[in-house]
Amino acid sequence: MPVLEIDAVVFDVLGTLVDEPAGIRAGIRERAPALADPVVDDLVRRWQDHIEAEQRRIAGGDRPYVASDVLDREAAQVVADAAGIADPAALASSAWRLPPWPDAVAGLARLAGRFPLIGLSNAGRTALLRLNAHAGLRWHQALSAEDARAYKPDPAVYELAVAVSGGPPERLLMVAAHAWDLRGARGAGLRTAYVARPVGDPPASSDRFDLHATGLAELADRLGVPVR
Missing domain, CATH: 1.10.150 (DNA polymerase; domain 1)
Structure with a gap:
């Protein structure tokens, strides 16, 4: 592929x-x-x-x-x-005192060597700041749905990321463990990647996401990002 x-x-x-x-x-x-x-x-x-x-x-x-x-x-x-x-x-x-998945911090670091990374969360601004700090998540930009005064999968939330990127939505890849989130992103024109998590919302047979991965290491592999 x-x-x-x-x-x-x-x-x-x-x-x-x-x-x-x-x-x-x-x-x-x-x-x-x-x-x-x-x-x-x-x-x-x-x-x-x-x-x-x-x-x-x-x-x-x-x-x-x-x-x-x-x-x-x-x-x-x-x-x-x-x-x-x-x-x-x-x-x-x-x-906001939520533990990161074992591959989250290293996976973000690896992907950040190739792509700008944008966090896009339903967490409010204050909660997002605190949970990012607690979990050790590092971003180039972290966006809260609070700025759109809506919650995903409202299109206005995905439009925050599109606006920040400065490019067309089809040049953004939305990564989530929730099929409902990816459906919303796809409806807003973004590309989509499902990453499996034990607490996620797995895709239905009718879903057509661009990528499926078992974790962030496999996602990075699929995106052609070398191991650092």
């Missing part, structure tokens, strides 16, 4: 480069160490379900836009109420 002709690589962050459920799980464990594993797993699902439901309401016009920090505080309150955790504000900080 020929190497894609692209000018920059755009990365989703949550789930693609950092393990979001693991960070939330660790935050709950820190404040409620006696909880059984199935209970903690259920609380993590409640957190993520709240975020997804509220983002859908915002996308549907049923709620005005609020940044991810607000939604994380709400989700932390839901979990704190269910688990009897006394400090939901401290629990909310789990949303």
Whole structure:
């Protein structure tokens, strides 16, 4: 397969480069160490379900836009109420204390030797700054959906990356572990690469993404980036 002709690589962050459920799980464990594993797993699902439901309401016009920090505080309150955790504000900080996947930092460094890298996240500006610092992620540019006052897969979010790149969308490659994110990017004209993660949203049989990779090392190989 020929190497894609692209000018920059755009990365989703949550789930693609950092393990979001693991960070939330660790935050709950820190404040409620006696909880059984199935209970903690259920609380993590409640957190993520709240975020997804509220983002859908915002996308549907049923709620005005609020940044991810607000939604994380709400989700932390839901979990704190269910688990009897006394400090939901401290629990909310789990949303940016997310561990990187084992290949994330080295993979970004390798790709950065060939392409400009753009982070494009639904995380708000403050949360994105903190989670990038915590996980050790390095970018040429990090963009928050807060600047579009929308959440992916709204086209306005992908347009942030297109505007920054200064080129046409078909010269950008969107990388994500979520098929829904890649469908949105493809609808905005970007090229697409699915990277498999345990917590991602795998492609359906009808999806036609440009690249599929098991991780960032394989993605770099497919893009013709040498090992440094």
